Amino acid sequence: MASYRPYVILSAAASLDGKIATKSGDSRFSSGKDKTRVYRLRATVDAILVGKNTVKRDDPILTVHQVKGKNPIRIILDSRATISTKSRIIKTCNKIPTIIAVSKKASNKNLEKLRKFPLKIIVSGNNIVNIKKLLKTLWKLKIRKILVEGGGTVNWEFVKQNLFDEIIVTITPFLVGGKDAVSIIEGKGFSQITKSRKLKLEKILHLENEAILYYAKSK
Ligand SMILES: NC(=O)c1ccc[n+]([C@@H]2O[C@H](COP(=O)([O-])OP(=O)(O)OC[C@H]3O[C@@H](n4cnc5c(N)ncnc54)[C@H](OP(=O)(O)O)[C@@H]3O)[C@@H](O)[C@H]2O)c1
Incomplete structure (x- = not known):
């Protein structure tokens, strides 16, 4: 682990063809058992990070839900500070620590609101x-x-900048297709496999109709 930054785990639930949402944004791929596994994983980290589009699309609460353990801090990447004050993240920020990461592009008006x-x-x-x-x-x-829980645009930035340590992907039994459906990793992508990130398969967990793949960066 690099000493200047936290340990970063990317996590996603994908269709068999690598999509994390359908073309209309439906992202409910995981089974109940896999969701519980993710809640347990959340209880082991200090923070969960997602992008603005994920909040807008899914309105997640990002807690450990029914699992015992402390809720991690929620971190939202939102350059312009546009997160809706009606989102569940903002509505629960008095109970669960929340960080909104913005850039210098955020207007004073939006910042004042937050x-x-x-x-x-x-x-x-x-x-x-x-x-x-x-x-x-x-x-x-x-x-x-x-724990970085996407979406694809955020995942790409962590992969592109090599700012991650492992990735856990649940392969679910759905084939959804769609060139406009969001993939695990979006962005521009690498043009050559030799320049892409090569990972090492550490573990496979078989959960009924799902396979959970644990990959770590090759050392
Ligand atoms: N199945 C799953 O496991 C899973 C998990 C999560 C999400 N999803 C799905 O993924 C979809 C959303 O994915 P998405 O790719 O459209 O969006 P996203 O990754 O959730 O959010 C991307 C946005 O975050 C903001 N951002 C700020 N700083 C950033 C940075 N350094 N790097 C990247 N993004 C930054 C950008 O908007 P601004 O510049 O305006 O701030 C950017 O457009 C939704 O449909 C959701 O349901 C699925």
Whole structure:
């Protein structure tokens, strides 16, 4: 683990063809058992991080739900501070610690709206949130382990910048297709396999009709 940043685990539930949502944004791929596994995993990390589109689309609460354990801090990447104050993340920020990571593009109007809530705003980067800088700040806040739960655009930034340590993907028994359906990793992508990230398969968990793949970065 790099000493300047938290340990980063990417996590996703995908269709057999690598999509994490259908073309209309339906992302409910996981079985109940797999969801419980994810809740348990959440209870072992200091923070969960997702992108703005995931909040907009799924309105997640990002807690450990019925599993015993502490709710991790929720971190939302939202350059322009546009998160809806009606989202479940904002509505519950008085009970669960919440960080909104914005960039210098966030308007004062949007920031003022968020400052009315008991949450922490971290400004990092000029355009989109600078995740390298953000991770350094989170490290200083004693956040040592983060679960990145997407979506594909956020996952790509962590992969592109090599700012992750492992990836856990649940392969679910659905074939959804669709060139506009979001994949595990979005963004521009690598043009050559030799330049892409090569991982090492550490473990496979067979959960009824799902396979959970645990890959770590090759050392
Ligand atoms: N099945 C699963 O496991 C799973 C998990 C999560 C999400 N999903 C699905 O994924 C879909 C959303 O994925 P998505 O790719 O459209 O969006 P996303 O990754 O959730 O959010 C991307 C947005 O985050 C903001 N952002 C700020 N700083 C960033 C940075 N440094 N790097 C990347 N993004 C940054 C950007 O908007 P601004 O610049 O405007 O801030 C960007 O457009 C939804 O349909 C959701 O249901 C599925």
